[in-house]
Amino acid sequence: MSDALLTLNAGSSSLKFRLFGLQDGLPVLGGGKITGIGGNPALRLAGETDDRPLSRDMDMPDAVAFMLEWLEGHAGCHISAAAHRIVHGGPNLDQCVQLDPSTLDVLKTLIPLAPLHQPHNLAAVDALAESHPGLAQFGCFDTAFHAHRERVATAFALPAHIRDKGVRRYGFHGLSYAWIARRLAIDHPELHGGRVVVAHLGNGASLCAMANGRSVDTTMGLTALDGLPMGTRCGALDPGAVLYMQRELGLSLDDVERLLYQDSGLKGLSGISNDVRDLLESSSPDAIFALDYFARKTAQQIAAMAVSLGGLDGLVFTGGIGENATPVRERILAALAWLPPFRTLVIPADEERAMALDVAPQLSGRSLRLDPDQSSCV
Template identity: 30%
Template structure:
């Protein structure tokens, strides 16, 4: 069975075509820098590798280019759309309605659309991905896998906010958590690697969007993102944690509208707001060349991560391992070094030689004397989505 997985992020689309249940990757690739200059399309099969720099103004254009490559007469891997039996979609926010993977129908789509306000950078491109896939692959079952599902185990003491009870009871305002597909995948891989079912792990997902999860015995018990995917860590364009008073000050004293404040905090803040760059590779290069704004931004980013490591180690009452994953977590030895520096109180000791290596495998980057394992676990959200989609179809 051919299952196409579409993972639409805020500025990218990752995709893979799987033959299931064999978990064989037929092709894979990525559309990068959507809505930014010098957009890029990557497409790889066993026989072909194609890269193209072009303008990709939105997710719809990106998805159509992916479909064209899949069915291209020279480099394509399918002859017709009917060869795709299912399309698995990452959907960021499932609200209070979805805790399981579901087959998409009009009612499901309507619910996803209702949640746009909770994940304005993600649910809209997720929804577009569904609609475009329906038009390109009309006979395929469309499946939704929700980022919030893994975090349904977070206890009430952690998911509730200290606001009047009616907002939880009537409006379902609570912590939901995100990047659950990634956190679930790397958690299971880490537990298998450690050979320790009873474990205390902190998973650190660092990409354009960033989050951390406290995981006890394989279950999520706390998470940095909350009601929407904007708080917690410093992200590519999102502010992360901020004093709520700043929002009221911007509106009441500086004259910003609510819409303008949302735009600032969602798309003009984070590493971009601090440096003028949203790509960490550019920020690290600028920092190396002496750019003080970029140097400070990296320090701030690492400082925020360290704060959450400390708080999560406290609620876990111990720590067996921390796990770095996703594009930045797996590839930025600079940020990993800044995070793990001066953490000997918690038993974290980074091996600089191991940290500097680039390998796409599960591996330790801690010293032999480190009391806590420091792991890099490459995430594979697409495989996790394919597996969950296949189980639903079975």
């Protein structure tokens, strides 16, 4: 029976998983996504367009157990390790590492910096450790890709005694950006060596300025709230607005956190939905305004990223909106038409394969070849 690597991306109500064979090309052996955890669970297998409703209620441990049961019945291989997407790695975890109790303790202290993601990422680790205590588990961090930027890109204009406590710009979506950097190196080496802005646009959205495939600057900061407006998150906001909402409007800390993370962004602007597909289908002036706002703010911050690079040779769109919402891309590009010419690409995200490429060499003792025909998301 062949060895395989399992990748997991756990959210508040979903669990995305994929199984890779530990051979050159990292062939995909199976995968899918469980949605509706805590509500009406359903399974969608990779390559399918329809959900399969599941008959029993599930929490995260139940979802992990169901996933393992399904894989053991269908994949016909031995799972030798698991890799988890973990959003926040803090100041010291700048590469993929095998998870142990002390590392998990550190990651739990970062939950306040990523409350929508970190608890669920770690819940999947705990659930898998409970059911398979001997299985090696690895953490792959969205902050790691940005860890080696210059100080001017990571500092806030705050006193040293605050900055010294870890209040700094970390940046996120690093697994997505790492994948794009790999694809550029293989498919567009001349662009990989140039000045590129990558726009990861989805329910979470950010930009990364890359030079020679490395992060120079990014729009997110200490938390995943900063930068672009997102599906339900506010993006860049005057800090004074937070103080005003607390002092004058009487909102509690919990109220403000809920507002900024769950009720803002496209959802708050439109009053309709956080889903761009819904907004594009709507004739409501508020839906149109929300999309115009998103496109303008994205274009403005692409220009800011170009400043960090000293110019712009290419713009790459990725993520659910970046890949699929052509009208949104067109609005962003129209707002950037004044810039000197640059190349525009759309490259599908593949955070799971990015994780597999980081972890697999630690299991096999050698680098595995990435074949271009094996690169697309299955």
